[in-house]
Amino acid sequence: MLFPSKLRKQLEEVIHHGMVINRDIYSNCLALYPKPEWDRIQQDFSKLNRYNRNHLEFMRRFLNGATPLELDNAGRLSLPASLLDYAEIDLKKNNELVVVGALEKMEIWSVGNHNKMVANNQSDFAALAEQVQRDLGQLND
Numbered sequence: 001m002l003f004p005s006k007l008r009k010q011l012e013e014v015i016h017h018g019m020v021i022n023r024d025i026y027s028n029c030l031a032l033y034p035k036p037e038w039d040r041i042q043q044d045f046s047k048l049n050r051y052n053r054n055h056l057e058f059m060r061r062f063l064n065g066a067t068p069l070e071l072d073n074a075g076r077l078s079l080p081a082s083l084l085d086y087a088e089i090d091l092k093k094n095n096e097l098v099v100v101g102a103l104e105k106m107e108i109w110s111v112g113n114h115n116k117m118v119a120n121n122q123s124d125f126a127a128l129a130e131q132v133q134r135d136l137g138q139l140n141d
Contacts, residue, residue: 001077001097001108008075015071021079021108022066023086027117030079030087030108035068037104079108088113 008015014034024031033041045063048055067080084090089097089110098109109117 001079003071003075003077004099005075007099007106008071019069019071019077020066021069021077021083022062023064023083024107025062027107028087028110028113029117030083030089031102032069032077032106032108033104038066 011034014036017035019035020033020038022031022033045059048059050056050059065080065083065086067083069077069079071077079089087108087110089108094111096111098107098111098114100107100109100114
């Protein structure tokens, strides 16, 4: 995957540390984390109880497939085949991807999965926005 040059410039402070790509928890897309952010996630995981089955199972599932990546000199990322399969990305059929910023990470989608996600979520977005606003209000109280 050719990493967009504008994005490289925006992230140049963290990109030289490397990145980690993983399966997204909720969708058939990939999550690309700058290495410093991934390190924060692993620090949070170190607080979990490894003798608690739920904690252990979550860590196993979440970390399964996490792969460190670095840009090559041409600004490309080599995405692991197993993760491409998970995200239903077939670069031989269609070499277009959708890259979306998602706060501390980027999501990498196949065009088809991204279009389905957008279409499926349109009708529920107003209700979701209301719930998130309520949750934010409770966090700020």
